[in-house]
Amino acid sequence: MELLMEHANRALVQEFQFSMPWDMETTWVSHTFDNEIDWNFQLADDPEWTYMLSRHSFVLHLAQASKITNDPRYAQKALWYIRDFLTHAPHIIERESTSWRSLDAAMRVMNWIDALILLEIEADSFIREGISSHVEYLALQDSPFLLFSNWGIIGNAGLFKSALYIDDSERARLAENRVCESIQYQILPDGMHWEQSPLYHAEVLSALLSMIHASKRHNWTLDDRLIHGAKSMAQFMLGSMKPNRHQFLQSDSDNTDLRDVLTRASYLLNDSTLRVGCFPVLEPYLSFFESPDSRKAYEKQMIAQPSFLSFGGIASGNIYLRTGWSEEDSCCHFRCGPLGSGHGHADLLHIDLVAHGSDVLVDSGRFTYCETSERRTLKEAESHSTIIVDTHGSAQYGSTWKYTRYDMPGDRFLITKNDWNYAKGSSLGYLANSLKPVLVEREIIQLGRSICLIHDTFFAMSRHRYDWYFHYSPEGIVSDEQQGSIVFINRRVKSTMWYERGIEPRLMKTPYSPRYNLMDEKPTVRFSGVFTGNHSATFIIYSDKIDEEKSCTIEPLVVRGLRSQQIYHTHEARGWRICVENEEAFEVMIRSKETTELLQAGSL
Structure with missing residues (x-):
């Protein structure tokens, strides 16, 4: 919560730093807009800063800070940002490479809707029209690239959530169908997202969970394929988790704690087998939305051990x-x-x-x-x-x-x-x-x-x-x-x-x-x-x-054919005896060449 409040307080004075755990392209360099905000501003030579600005995570941070403190300044500034963006950076084709990329537009409108729900504010006609413009834009985003990219699922999650918010069931169904089609291509049979990045795996899973959360709020019955896809991805996330509950630093990923995403998945999917990788209480995002009774019920839920280790x-x-x-x-x-x-x-x-x-x-x-x-x-x-x-x-x-x-x-x-x-x-x-x-x-x-x-x-x-x-x-x-x-x-x-x-x-x-x-x-x-x-x-x-160090010795073993007594070359078969102090010794043999006889090494 401390880091959340730091970001909310920066946003109050139009200072931006994107260093929250799930900020996809983090930066610890702050920039302050003294007067009017340039929504296409690029810091240094990295356009990712512009994209992070365009996602408006700070609007949600302000709404959360408002719930924590009851200070009206946070709510006022959150609404001010929404209005300012819609006034000074409406959609035009020229902005589709800066502040209106489909990925960022989807994340932005999802943050806006979450903020409005938290603040218990009904969108006025101006903001509702702004959300509608996002729905119109996202509905037009359809291509083979999006079918196969994390952008497609995240973008259509934004379309689904915003369409439900303005009661556009036709566009919500369009988004749901697109996501179900993308799942067939993007989620591999073992549950991993095909792009081989734990970070983007988590982002896609979070998008699916956002759709599930929105469907519960609006009493919308989701396609089973979407639920199954989320369950498969969550199980893979659990299986791939480091002992400290972080993700491995693989491909384009960061050293990020997975417990908040797994907690959200366990709660929304009602899957207690994920609890071994979760927080004991509802994580910060969901805790703002769920009732005290729901939070207590989650805390009392029994932890079911997963059916696997490796x-x-x-x-x-x-x-x-x-x-x-x-x-x-x-x-x-x-x-x-x-x-x-x-x-x-x-x-x-x-x-x-x-x-x-x-x-x-x-x-x-x-x-x-x-x-x-x-x-x-x-x-x-x-x-x-x-x-x-x-x-x-x-x-x-x-x-x-x-x-x-x-x-x-x-x-x-x-x-x-x-x-x-x-x-x-x-x-x-x-x-x-x-x-x-x-x-x-x-x-x-x-x-x-x-x-x-x-x-x-x-x-x-x-x-x-x-x-x-x-x-x-x-x-x-x-x-x-x-x-x-x-x-x-x-x-x-x-x-x-x-x-x-x-x-x-x-x-x-x-x-x-x-x-x-x-x-x-x-x-x-x-x-x-x-x-x-x-x-x-x-x-x-x-x-x-x-503080528990023990001595360990390694002894190579000769590998012989049990019938022929032929000694095998080391590139054909190898053996070792590994002895740890005060423990039973391990003997290991590896065969790299197919043989027609049993092999022998040590007591093996």
Whole structure:
């Protein structure tokens, strides 16, 4: 609430800063209009500031502040902004690239309607005509692009909500039908939005929830396809959630808390299985609209444990290996699917690792949508914890929204058993995009909360250079003082990565952007090696809490054929014994080559 009041108080004096958690393109630089507001104003060289201004989130903030304080200044200023925009920036074609893009117009009118409802003010004829002009404009927005883009669902959610507000059932039905058609193309079978951005996944889900909320208010019966789409997206959001309840920093996304969206979904969809990822009380948005009895009923609702821990988003290629639902648990995110839209990054075979609730390996973020060197760097493969062959990523950056060449994911799958999880994926891009083809496979085994084994296999006929990148959280320090291992330490955990001989590590600092317009740096390790023919490499990560640290030893095991007693080469089969102090040892064997006999390693 403190941040909400800060934004509302700025809006009182026409000062704008867009730094709320779900502001899609955040900025911490404020701008004040001393007199008349220029609704097409662009701050610095980023047009996203204009788009954020055009969405009028501050109108809703003012209405919420009015409810909190009962100070009439907030309500008066909220209405003043609506009238000022309609007076000085009505729709004309020239403004469709600035203050009247369909996405922003939809978000703006939804904020206006929410504000009017909160303020318990019936729109006068001038404001009602202004809302009607938005309905007319949004009803005309129909194209193949919108059918396949988050803009389409968000825009039609705005059309639906505003059409219901002015009693235009025909346009409301049009919007609902468009959204149902878009759902067929945009939401993958595993529930992920096809653009491969958790941020825009959340925005699309929020748009569907807004339609559900509006339908309940107006006693409108929604198409079951829309309800099912929202449920599917909410379940994916739960399955993809980090232990600290934030989203992973994937593609064009920010490090944002998911609990408010999941709380809204649990309440509106009446789904108690989502409660493990929710606030214990109704989140700030809904709490303003719902009755005290409804809020109390939600708080008393029993939490139903989800039917899964690890989550295999096979269609989207997002696999989450999870040890539990507490904030102290561990989770590994494995990217092994298509790149998605222009919001996607070249992150095939990337992994994020959270150990005992603490970030260890992270994505690099997005920072900007402007055509800059930072945009290119953050979208390329080198900014992800993945593998580069012969110094070039398989996907080739073209411009801020385009690639001139795409990577090609192979089959992927997840196996989950009691205290271990296994995931596998592959990149076919170096087969199709290279004169010296290489098939790259990555396997991940999670053993309890503390152990993560990464096994990479390269099938090749010639000599190649391989570079492995591992991007560590900026909240810790990384050292390579101990031969054969990399050590990461932050305030909570110590994480040691063992690597094999034949590859050389190099420690460096690389860009890290946890929020749009926010840049930091993080420790990164690049391993390099040159090999001829088939090859495999293994990295074993052991992480433990600082105050509960235990010793861990790794012993390679010889793999033999049980019948032939033939010793298999390391690129054919590998084995390890992993011993943690005062715990039962793990023995692991991975086979990369099909055999006609059983294999033996250690006691396996």
